[in-house]
Amino acid sequence: MNYILFDGPFRDNLLPFTYTRPVADIRIGILTIREKWEMHLGSTITTITEDYLSEKYPMVEMPENIMINASYLPNEELVELVRDLKENQAVFKDEDVIAFFANDTQEDIDFGTFEAIEFDGQVINVEHTWDIFSKNGEAIQEDFDLLTKGRVSQPISSTNNILGVHNVFLEEGVTMEFATLNADLGPIYIGKDVVIMEGALIRGPFAICEHSSVRMGAKVYGPTTIGPYCNIGGEVKNVVLFAHSNKSHDGFLGNAVIGEWCNMGADTNCSNLKNNYAEIRLWDYKTESFARTGLQFCGIMMGDHSKCGINTMFNTATVVGVSANIFGSGFPRTFIPSFSWGGAAGMTTYLTKKAFEAAEVVMARRQLQLTDEDKAILEHVFELSRKFRRD
Numbered sequence: 001m002n003y004i005l006f007d008g009p010f011r012d013n014l015l016p017f018t019y020t021r022p023v024a025d026i027r028i029g030i031l032t033i034r035e036k037w038e039m040h041l042g043s044t045i046t047t048i049t050e051d052y053l054s055e056k057y058p059m060v061e062m063p064e065n066i067m068i069n070a071s072y073l074p075n076e077e078l079v080e081l082v083r084d085l086k087e088n089q090a091v092f093k094d095e096d097v098i099a100f101f102a103n104d105t106q107e108d109i110d111f112g113t114f115e116a117i118e119f120d121g122q123v124i125n126v127e128h129t130w131d132i133f134s135k136n137g138e139a140i141q142e143d144f145d146l147l148t149k150g151r152v153s154q155p156i157s158s159t160n161n162i163l164g165v166h167n168v169f170l171e172e173g174v175t176m177e178f179a180t181l182n183a184d185l186g187p188i189y190i191g192k193d194v195v196i197m198e199g200a201l202i203r204g205p206f207a208i209c210e211h212s213s214v215r216m217g218a219k220v221y222g223p224t225t226i227g228p229y230c231n232i233g234g235e236v237k238n239v240v241l242f243a244h245s246n247k248s249h250d251g252f253l254g255n256a257v258i259g260e261w262c263n264m265g266a267d268t269n270c271s272n273l274k275n276n277y278a279e280i281r282l283w284d285y286k287t288e289s290f291a292r293t294g295l296q297f298c299g300i301m302m303g304d305h306s307k308c309g310i311n312t313m314f315n316t317a318t319v320v321g322v323s324a325n326i327f328g329s330g331f332p333r334t335f336i337p338s339f340s341w342g343g344a345a346g347m348t349t350y351l352t353k354k355a356f357e358a359a360e361v362v363m364a365r366r367q368l369q370l371t372d373e374d375k376a377i378l379e380h381v382f383e384l385s386r387k388f389r390r391d
Contacts, residue, residue, distance in 0.1 A: 001064065002061070002062035002065045003037065003041055003045045003065070003066050003068060004045065004047065004048055004059055004060075004061070004065050004068065005022065005023070005045055005046075005047045005067075005069075006067050006068070006069060007024075007047075007049050007050070008023060008070060008097075009096075010071045010126070010127045010128070011049075011050075012286045013127055013128050013286065014026065014126070014128070015285040016301065016303030016319065016320070016322055016338065017129065017257065017259055017303060019322050019338065019381045019385075020259070020304045020381065021057070021304075022034075022047040022049035023049075023070035023126070024047045024049075024070040027132075027227050027240060027242045028073070028126060028135065028136055029138075029139025029142060029143040029207065029225065030144065030191075030207040031143050033070050033073060036073055036074050036143065036146070039146060039147075040079045040146075041074075041079065045068075046058060046059045047059060048067075052376070052377060052380040053377060055373050056371075061104050064087075064103060065103075066082060066085050066100070066101055067099060067101075067102050068098070069096065069098050072124075072125045073123065073124040073142070075121070075123060075124075077119075078119060078121065078123055081117060081119060082098075082099045085099060085100070086101060087103070088113065089114060089115045089117060090111055090115070090116060091117045091118075092116050092118055093123065096125075097111065098119060124138055124139055129319075130295055130298055130301075132257045133238050133239065133240050133255055133256065136205070136225055137205045137222065140186065140187060140205040140223055140225065141186065141187060143189075143207070144189050144207070148189070151169075153168065154171065154174060155170075156168065156176070157176060157177055159178050160177065160179050160181065161180040161181070162181050163181065163182040163183060164183035164204070166183075167183035167184070167188065167204065168181055168183045169188070169189050169190065170190045171192040171210070172193075173193035173194075174190050174191075174195075175194070175196070176190070178199060179196045179197070179199070179214075180201050181203075181204075183204040185203060185204055185222065186203075186222050186223065188204045189206070189207040190208055191208055191210040191212070191228070193211050194208050194210065194211070194212055194214075195212075195214070196214045197213065197215055197216040200217065201217075201219045202214065202218075202220045204222045204223075205222040205223040205224075206220060206222045206224050207225045207226070209225075209226065209228040209230075210229075211228055211229045212229060212230040212231065213230075213231045213232075214226075214231075215232065215233030215234075215249075216233075218233045220236045220237075221236065221238065223238055224236055224237070224240070225239075225241065227242045227244075227245070228244070229244045229366060230244065230246065231246045231247070231248045232246075233247065233249050233250065234247065234251045234253070235250075235253070236252075237252075237254040237255070238254060239253050239254065239299075240256075240257045241258045241262075242257075242258065242260045242304075244260050244261050244363075245259065245262040245263065246263045247264040249264075249266035249267060250267055251264070251268045251270075252269050253268070253270050254270065254272040254297070255272040255295075255297045255298050255299040256270060256272070256299035256300045256301070257300075259302055259303045259304035259305075260305070261305045261363065262302050262306050262307065263308075264307075264312070265308050267310055268311070268314070269312075269313055269314070270299045270300045270313075270314040270318070271299065271316040272297045272299035273296065273316060278296075279294065280292075280295040280296065280297070280298040280317045282298060283334065283335040290334075290335075299318075300314050300318045300319075300320065301318070301319045301320065303320060303324070304322050305322055305358075305359055305362075306320050306322065306325070306326070307325050307326070307358075308325075308326040308327065309326065309328070311329070312326055312327065312328075313330070314331065314332070315332075315334050316334075317334060318335070318336070319335050319336070321336060321339070321381075322381050322385070323338055323339050323350060323352075323355045323359070324336050324341070324350065325341045325342075325350055326342070326343050327342070328343030328345055329343070329345075330343065331344055332344050337388035338381055338382065338389075339382050340389060347389070349389055352375075352378060352379055356370060356375060359374075359378075
């Protein structure tokens with residue numbers, strides 16, 4: 001069977017992260033949503049997404065396909081229902097379509113003609129940006145169970161101080177000495193070739209993916225996920241970094257989501273709680289206004305390729321778009337549009353030519369290139385976000 005993940009109705013709720021990727025490629029827990037479904041189904045899965053993303057993320061369609069709403073994370077019960085889908089059947093959760101059987105000849109889908117299979121089990125779904133960090137603990141546990149089932153951890157050096165050692169799993173190539181890990185409150189997963197430096201203090205649930213590092217003396221509170229090729233230091237609490245991003249130095253980052261190729265300058269601090277303890281309002285791209293979230297804690301949402309300079313301060317619940325460059329004293333606005341350059345003193349447009357030059361240098365340090373596909377996506381985001389800037 002051919003499986004295809006589709007963005008679903010919550011794509012715009014997940015901006016700025018879905019400016020540059022399908023919903024399926026959001027990381028929550030240890031794996032991306034696509035990687036979770038692929039492991040459960042034992043199959044490579046493609047996506048159907050926005051036209052401007054489709055060259056980088058193409059869809060492969062067969063005569064018979066099962067379409068899966070990428071906002072829903074797989075578990076054994078749900079995967080069994082999806083595997084067993086037949087023609088003109090669909091899986092629903094309340095009024096949401098989770099998955100359905102489709103032929104390549106079907107131009108329009110009328111779910112009124114489908115046999116509805118109601119899924120009444122527990123499932124993690126991602127409808128808002130803040131779900132990525134607020135549901136991360138559950139997602140880490142599910143991925144930990146999936147990745148470690150039937151396997152044995154690599155040995156842990158005796159120089160480390162470990163609580164809940166049965167709940168700690170190390171992949172091959174890990175370097176970790178004189179660190180303190182507490183897995184009594186949740187699992188700790190350490191990926192291939194990760195470096196945990198001396199004096200690091202880590203509480204689960206925590207996951208760090210391949211080729212990433214935790215710097216000396218870092219304080220990490222769960223539930224936190226550090227994606228591949230990232231570096232973290234300072235104080236971090238309930239954060240998800242997607243990949244290739246750095247928060248290497250002192251400073252606080254909490255209840256936050258950071259995209260790919262981001263960098264936070266030394267002593268950057270991000271508030272995650274209002275002084276009056278009031279409910280958080282967060283920029284909503286759909287309504288183009290600040291919307292209520294029901295949250296008391298929320299830090300920063302930062303899109304791909306954005307950067308901030310040393311000693312940057314961010315207010316509670318700040319949304320930063322794609323390829324923004326923030327610096328200077330004072331607190332910048334709590335919504336910083338994509339391709340903005342500046343800070344509290346004012347913003348100008350960060351032209352794509354300059355943004356591409358910076359991205360190429362950053363990516364070359366990891367032996368990667370900013371491709372023509374990447375540039376085309378970023379050019380499109382530049383135009384989509386123009387209305388938010390004062391060009």
